[in-house]
Amino acid sequence: MKNMSSVGGPVDVTDREPASIEVVNVSKCFGEGDRGVEALADLTLTIPAGDFITIIGQSGCGKTTLLRLIAGLEYPSKGYIKVGGDTVKGTGWDRGLIFQEPRLFPWATVAHNVRLGLRDRGRSQDQIMALLQLVGLEDFAAAYPRELSGGMAQRVALARALAGSPQVLLLDEPLGALDAVTRMRMQDELMRIWQERSLTMVAVTHDLDEAILLSTQIVVLTQRPGTVRRVIPVDLPYPRDRTSAEFNVFRQELVGMLA
Numbered sequence: 001m002k003n004m005s006s007v008g009g010p011v012d013v014t015d016r017e018p019a020s021i022e023v024v025n026v027s028k029c030f031g032e033g034d035r036g037v038e039a040l041a042d043l044t045l046t047i048p049a050g051d052f053i054t055i056i057g058q059s060g061c062g063k064t065t066l067l068r069l070i071a072g073l074e075y076p077s078k079g080y081i082k083v084g085g086d087t088v089k090g091t092g093w094d095r096g097l098i099f100q101e102p103r104l105f106p107w108a109t110v111a112h113n114v115r116l117g118l119r120d121r122g123r124s125q126d127q128i129m130a131l132l133q134l135v136g137l138e139d140f141a142a143a144y145p146r147e148l149s150g151g152m153a154q155r156v157a158l159a160r161a162l163a164g165s166p167q168v169l170l171l172d173e174p175l176g177a178l179d180a181v182t183r184m185r186m187q188d189e190l191m192r193i194w195q196e197r198s199l200t201m202v203a204v205t206h207d208l209d210e211a212i213l214l215s216t217q218i219v220v221l222t223q224r225p226g227t228v229r230r231v232i233p234v235d236l237p238y239p240r241d242r243t244s245a246e247f248n249v250f251r252q253e254l255v256g257m258l259a
Ligand SMILES: Nc1ncnc2c1ncn2[C@@H]1O[C@H](COP(=O)(O)OP(=O)(O)OP(=O)(O)O)[C@@H](O)[C@H]1O
Pocket: 030, 031, 037, 038, 039, 057, 058, 059, 060, 061, 062, 063, 064, 065, 066, 224
């Protein structure tokens, strides 16, 4: 385990290796009989440790359901999921989830919200400030969620998810509500966090450019019930230039497939 306040500053609170994810023949039904909804059907997906995967697919095809299954908030109706070789049986510190909306505790300050995500709250003050610095909110430690913009609230949610030192970070359209400029900044931020820390990232996005910009592989799901339609490896070097000809090749391929 790395010393959390050693050389390199207290920012590095990661004391774990990234974990692989195996989703094997997973189906998920909500409800039963005629009124049952099959969200996912026989979905198999292997995510290597340390990869940055983005998931794209139409609204209602089961993207959030897939993340909630990996997080252990739901259980598969069929099949199984392993993270780091262990079958998922519930939530755990090894996995952090950022929801489609920030879901901060309104009664707690920014610093307190981040503190609630800490695995070890004993020596918390330095870590909280380091995490707030990481997401550029060190001046807002004492602010309440109602005083934040949408982008700031999402950054607090990101800091809170990182506070648990996860091996896997699950992001459900974390940048969906942001304006174009903030969104680009946050994309850079996510890249930096992914590259600085040992994390396996799984992010849902509706933005094709974002998928090409960030991911090692893009997973395209079918319509509901969702299953893997295609996995597209993005073999462009980082940092990526969204105005380059190579980038455009991927853009055209995705647009052609989804149109
Ligand atoms: N708890 C639940 N109970 C019943 N049905 C559910 C539940 N959660 C999801 N569903 C259904 O499962 C399907 C997939 O939902 P999910 O939220 O995973 O889609 P999504 O791909 O994340 O969509 P979006 O892009 O709009 O966020 C939908 O038909 C939804 O109505």
